[in-house]
Amino acid sequence: MNWLPLLPLLTCFFVVILNCLFWRYSLLQKSTHLIGAILLLCVTGLLFYVVSFQEILVIQLGGYKAPFGITFVIDRLSAIMLLITGIIGFCVSIYATHDIKTVHQKSGFYLAYWILLMGICGAFSTGDLFNLYVWFEVMLIASFVLLVLGNHKMQLDGAMKYVSLNLVATILMLLAIAMLYAMVGTLNMADLGLKLKAYPLTGTVTTVVLLLAIAFAIKSALFPLFFWLPASYHTTNVTTAAIFAGMLTKVGVYALIRLTTLILPDSHYILSLLLFIAGITMLTGVLGAASEFHFRRLLSFHIISQIGYMVMGLAIHTSFALAGTIFYIVHHIIVKTNLFLISGICSKTGKTSDIRNLGGFYKQYPYLAILFFIPAFSLAGVPPLSGFWGKLILLKAALNSSHYIITAIALMVSLLTLYSMTKIWTQVFWKEQSSHAPSLESFGAIKLFVTLFPVIILAMMTLTIGLFPQPVFKIMLQAAEQISHPEWYIHAVLEVE
């Protein structure tokens, strides 16, 4: 069972290869895509199950001992993130079969999609900093391709911003890696944790950690560095936007968690900086959303404000707060992907993405309205939906460690989130329809099923987490317990005391 940590990665890789082989046969390509998605879900589920009683799985690639070769490590946090990748990959894949036009498929949508998933899985399972950089690049190049597929004016424009900021981020990350290697001569994350603990806390450590933090902050769209996100996410097709919104920024947050818990556990100066940034990120994101009328651009701004919540839990850094962060990440990924998928249905039937021109959905499709209601008001934190519990845990953690200002900001942002969700609700669902009459009937039965099925699954998950938060939170708490004891991870990887 030694090769188990590689399974999600290998699944994605095989689908990529099959996709290349079936380049000319679009139906065959579609079916491997679907089978691959089911397989990925099963594999990540299996991995999650195994990790739930085996704690930490480690594989040393090529048989090289830990600090010398590339290590793949799956601990509870990685397993949770991989499972959620599997779920989102599965749901978005189903949606893609209807949403992706043949032209886009011919120019390689499925290939880029699976390379993106491979990059995400790799980033979640690697235990080596340089390897993490490589997976970031894999993700990046695939996302570039997905972003410009179709070559609309807006897409090129948005992609330009996306590409420029993300290129800078990866270069900064590489610079930090070079400096780390010069300092301690290792790039294995567990070994880095061990060696940096003994390293004198000088300006060099601060510089390196800040460089890494900036690189990851660009990836996860934190306050001064988020401009690429609202400029690009709304320009692509809905499938791409959904998988981007769900997974990409969260990989950055995951890297930040690893940085502050494993590589440099006692870095209080960076934690207080992160707490400060988290507050501003929440505020700017939600204010941006409040002033927007483009359906997906509004939701993109919400991603930023929600990232603020996750980083807030990370910055408070008690194991309860970390559990809250993980809970929030999971909740957010499900909800946000779902909202993007629903926005796709609305804009497709209403023929526009401007919410001022949409309307009348509640009257005509009450079930769609309910499906929107669940994730939207979960995002705003209305009990008993999943967002309420996520926010409750984070706020409780903040109050426990007496961070009153951030608590106040988080509550206010919550209110503003509710405001902008109500804005969508009144404009798209309650308002009398204007020029374009929405028509889901033109979809046909199979198309309708394919479009609504992932939305229903994700909404059900939101409801389930909301109604039974205790067992879910228990898993998150165990994961948080594990990442706040980095010595367990180090022990498992390096086999030393």
Next chain:
Amino acid sequence: MSDMICWLIGGLISISIYLILSPQMMRWLFGIVILSSTINLVIFVAGRLYSQNPAFIPQEGQASDVLLANPLPQALILTAIVIGFGLLAFALVLVRKVWRTFDTTNSDLLGHSETRYSKAVKDEA
């Protein structure tokens, strides 16, 4: 030797940052090219530049006492070069495509996805 390379790195990085700050996209691209190559030099220096001896150990007997060159940074740089090449090739094509579409490479004149989207959305529909 190391000192010289450090000065070189400093100079190259300042040049590249100057170029990156330009609104002209081609200049920005050249800045990125120089910056990513310079970072490769940084990795090289990080692995210490003290030796010309190749990193081989005889099959029998002990490793010699002479300082051997560090092979790991070279492997890292090789990976970084390959990745950087791919990204830059994409960026170059993107800049060309932007120039073809908008007739400009001045990034100040772009911004359709942020400010003028509502018109574009209507056009699309």
